[in-house]
Amino acid sequence: DAKTTQPPSMDCAEGRAANLPCNHSTISGNEYVYWYRQIHSQGPQYIIHGLKNNETNEMASLIITEDRKSSTLILPHATLRDTAVYYCIVRVEGSARQLTFGSGTQLTVLP
Amino acid sequence: DAGVTQSPTHLIKTRGQQVTLRCSPKSGHDTVSWYQQALGQGPQFIFQYYEEEERQRGNFPDRFSGHQFPNYSSELNVNALLLGDSALYLCASSLYEREKTQYFGPGTRLLVL
Numbered sequence: 001d002a003k004t005t006q007p008p009s010m011d012c013a014e015g016r017a018a019n020l021p022c023n024h025s026t027i028s029g030n031e032y033v034y035w036y037r038q039i040h041s042q043g044p045q046y047i048i049h050g051l052k053n054n055e056t057n058e059m060a061s062l063i064i065t066e067d068r069k070s071s072t073l074i075l076p077h078a079t080l081r082d083t084a085v086y087y088c089i090v091r092v093e094g095s096a097r098q099l100t101f102g103s104g105t106q107l108t109v110l111p
Numbered sequence: 112d113a114g115v116t117q118s119p120t121h122l123i124k125t126r127g128q129q130v131t132l133r134c135s136p137k138s139g140h141d142t143v144s145w146y147q148q149a150l151g152q153g154p155q156f157i158f159q160y161y162e163e164e165e166r167q168r169g170n171f172p173d174r175f176s177g178h179q180f181p182n183y184s185s186e187l188n189v190n191a192l193l194l195g196d197s198a199l200y201l202c203a204s205s206l207y208e209r210e211k212t213q214y215f216g217p218g219t220r221l222l223v224l
Contacts, residue, residue: 034212043115043201043215044154087153098144098167099203099213101153 004088009106012082018075020105022088025069032093033064033071037084038104044087047073051093078109115204115216123222124192132187132219136204142166143185144213145177146201154201160185161207189221197223 005023012018024033034049048055048062050071055062061074075082087104091097116135124130136143142161146154156169160179179185183204189196199220203213 041199041218041220043203043217046212046214049212085153093211098156098159098169099146099154100156101146103153 004090004102006086006088006102006105008103009108011108011110012075012078014080014109014111015077018078018082018107018109020073020075020086020088020107021070022073023070024088024090027068027090028092030092031090033062033068034089034091034099035060035062035073036087036089036099036101037082037107038087039081039084044101047086049093078107080109080111083107083109115202115214117200117202117216117219119219120217121220121222123224125224126192126194128192128223129188129190130192130221132189132200132202132221133184134187134202134204134216135184136202137214140204140206140214141183142205142207143179143183144203144205145185145187146203146215147171148199148201148218149195150198157187166207192223194223197221 032049035047036044038044050062064071085104118133144159145157148154157171158168159166163179174190176188199218201218202216205213
């Protein structure tokens with residue numbers, strides 16, 4: 001699975017959009033970009049994943065660049081409960097392979 | 112629809128002891144993966160069970176073993192506990208053949224003294 005690079009920490013004001021970047025320059029054509037988050041001492045929570053088109057669900061939007069070498073997770077209206085570590089993971093969908101977590105980005109939403 | 116459940120939530124053991132952790136997958140899922148998360152680090156893959164067999168294994172010693180039952184629930188066993196085994200142990204469930212993503216349980220916090 002391709003390696004990802006994320007900033008170690010970010011702050012965001014409550015009510016504003018949080019934009020979390022991820023670089024994955026060695027991504028292969030059949031690898032998806034997955035985002036999980038982990039609120040302190042809880043299990044990771046799946047957020048969203050995509051291949052090359054932008055994706056949106058009730059939690060977030062995922063923007064993948066045309067060359068697929070980077071992506072951005074967008075939380076449109078961040079709340080205090082969005083404070084968590086956000087993990088960007090690249091892997092093949094449907095392969096039943098393990099998730100390889102990096103260090104993630106600690107997002108702190110400020111009141 | 113029940114999500115992934117794990118038991119116990121917390122556990123304290125001493126060095127050299129053995130421990131068994133349990134996981135029930137999300138309803139409809141047939142695959143269970145186990146992860147270890149040390150303090151301040153991301154989860155690390157231990158192994159995965161499907162059809163009652165270990166299908167994949169991460170870089171963990173043989174002291175870590177597992178089992179999957181016919182109802183798809185799973186156990187993680189750790190023998191000869193070391194202080195370094197203190198961690199949050201996470202279970203994730205998925206569908207082996209049509210896996211889109213994995214869903215995690217709340218974890219079991221193990222402290223080895």
